[in-house]
Amino acid sequence: xxxxxxxxxxxxxxxxxxxxxxxxxxxxxxxxxxxxxxxxxxxxxxxxxxxxxxxxxxxxxxxxxxxxxxxxxxxxxxxxxxxxxxxxxxxxxxxxxxxxxxxxxxxxxxxxxxxxxxxxxxxxxxxxxxxxxxxxxx
Amino acid sequence: xxxxxxxxxxxxxxxxxxxxxxxxxxxxxxxxxxxxxxxxxxxxxxxxxxxxxxxxxxxxxxxxxxxxxxxxxxxxxxxxxxxxxxxxxxxxxxxxxxxxxxxxxxxxxxxxxxxxxxxxxxxxxxxxxxxxxxxxxx
Amino acid sequence: xxxxxxxxxxxxxxxxxxxxxxxxxxxxxxxxxxxxxxxxxxxxxxxxxxxxxxxxxxxxxxxxxxxxxxxxxxxxxxxxxxxxxxxxxxxxxxxxxxxxxxxxxxxxxxxxxxxxxxxxxxxxxxxxxxxxxxxxxx
Numbered sequence: 001x002x003x004x005x006x007x008x009x010x011x012x013x014x015x016x017x018x019x020x021x022x023x024x025x026x027x028x029x030x031x032x033x034x035x036x037x038x039x040x041x042x043x044x045x046x047x048x049x050x051x052x053x054x055x056x057x058x059x060x061x062x063x064x065x066x067x068x069x070x071x072x073x074x075x076x077x078x079x080x081x082x083x084x085x086x087x088x089x090x091x092x093x094x095x096x097x098x099x100x101x102x103x104x105x106x107x108x109x110x111x112x113x114x115x116x117x118x119x120x121x122x123x124x125x126x127x128x129x130x131x132x133x134x135x136x137x138x
Numbered sequence: 139x140x141x142x143x144x145x146x147x148x149x150x151x152x153x154x155x156x157x158x159x160x161x162x163x164x165x166x167x168x169x170x171x172x173x174x175x176x177x178x179x180x181x182x183x184x185x186x187x188x189x190x191x192x193x194x195x196x197x198x199x200x201x202x203x204x205x206x207x208x209x210x211x212x213x214x215x216x217x218x219x220x221x222x223x224x225x226x227x228x229x230x231x232x233x234x235x236x237x238x239x240x241x242x243x244x245x246x247x248x249x250x251x252x253x254x255x256x257x258x259x260x261x262x263x264x265x266x267x268x269x270x271x272x273x274x275x276x
Numbered sequence: 277x278x279x280x281x282x283x284x285x286x287x288x289x290x291x292x293x294x295x296x297x298x299x300x301x302x303x304x305x306x307x308x309x310x311x312x313x314x315x316x317x318x319x320x321x322x323x324x325x326x327x328x329x330x331x332x333x334x335x336x337x338x339x340x341x342x343x344x345x346x347x348x349x350x351x352x353x354x355x356x357x358x359x360x361x362x363x364x365x366x367x368x369x370x371x372x373x374x375x376x377x378x379x380x381x382x383x384x385x386x387x388x389x390x391x392x393x394x395x396x397x398x399x400x401x402x403x404x405x406x407x408x409x410x411x412x413x414x
């Protein structure tokens with residue numbers, strides 16, 4: 001069994017953003033040399049997400065408005081976590097979007113459906129944060 | 139390390155439905171010959187879900203009503219994604235329900251709790267769609 | 277390839293609770309002797325969750341209030357599942373929080389970010405319930 005590990009770092013200029021990382025994960029897979037197995041990709045921070053959906057701008061705007069409705073940022077004081085913090089909403093938004101994805105590796109490729117794209121979801125940006133890529137297989 | 143891959147296809151007559159796929163996944167596991175490892179099952183479409191919950195009709199009705207409250211289908215025009223599309227709500231519903239499950243394989247069986255059943259969750263049906271089953275282990 | 281399996285049991289005195297299980301999972305990993313691979317930890321019950329977030333009391337209070345807003349327990353009669361049952365809300369809350377986490381194992385350690393802690397989330401307690409820990413690797 002082979003294993004491969006890499007961290008990918010981000011420093012986004014806005015509090016919230018979605019970044020398509022599919023290409024970076026394909027690069028990791030190439031470097032790993034793994035042909036058959038599983039790829040785990042997870043946020044290493046608890047106010048960020050890795051998720052799979054469509055790379056379509058309108059949908060990303062819908063996601064932003066929807067998450068803001070389900071777990072609004074303001075007023076910061078509505079959350080008990082926000083004592084010397086202001087990011088409780090980011091913890092909740094990431095809970096809906098999920099921490100991680102597990103993707104099959106088949107014949108040396110990410111085994112994705114035709115529209116599946118992998119995203120980093122940032123909900124408390126403007127600082128350096130990272131995700132973990134772990135690939136195991138043969 | 140062994141690996142096994144299979145696609146399961148669905149064409150459901152309604153926009154939304156839940157289908158118990160536990161038996162089909164057990165069949166995949168038998169075919170794979172894998173005794174110890176992990177099974178990944180994921181929707182290959184971004185308007186569908188694979189999830190684990192109870193096979194109980196009342197609960198499925200509750201899920202349908204609850205998802206419709208959190209991410210209503212109508213009016214289609216409330217979503218920016220819905221320009222030439224009408225399935226933005228399906229992307230959001232699948233986000234809540236999750237894309238994938240990872241299930242332990244122990245002694246050649248799906249290592250599930252007593253009430254755990256695995257479902258395909260369709261949120262934009264009436265067309266051919268598929269899920270991926272990937273099993274790795276020994 | 278090595279594999280390791282263990283069940284962890286809980287009997288919590290309240291209907292809802294969050295329990296930090298990171299230390300117990302590290303103990304499982306030590307016992308397994310696995311250095312590189314993946315750890316799956318999932319609730320074996322469909323009214324409970326395993327999730328990763330911050331070990332911060334204010335945040336846990338926010339999560340409790342937020343889940344109660346999105347999927348209220350009362351009135352029990354609002355749910356069709358609640359015929360001879362009263363835990364439909366627990367099925368919905370667990371859906372938001374997620375069934376499972378997959379964590380990378382690197383150099384014999386759980387490969388977690390600096391604030392990542394793993395929790396058992398109970399939404400229908402006061403009885404014996406369990407989670408599954410499965411580790412595969414080398």
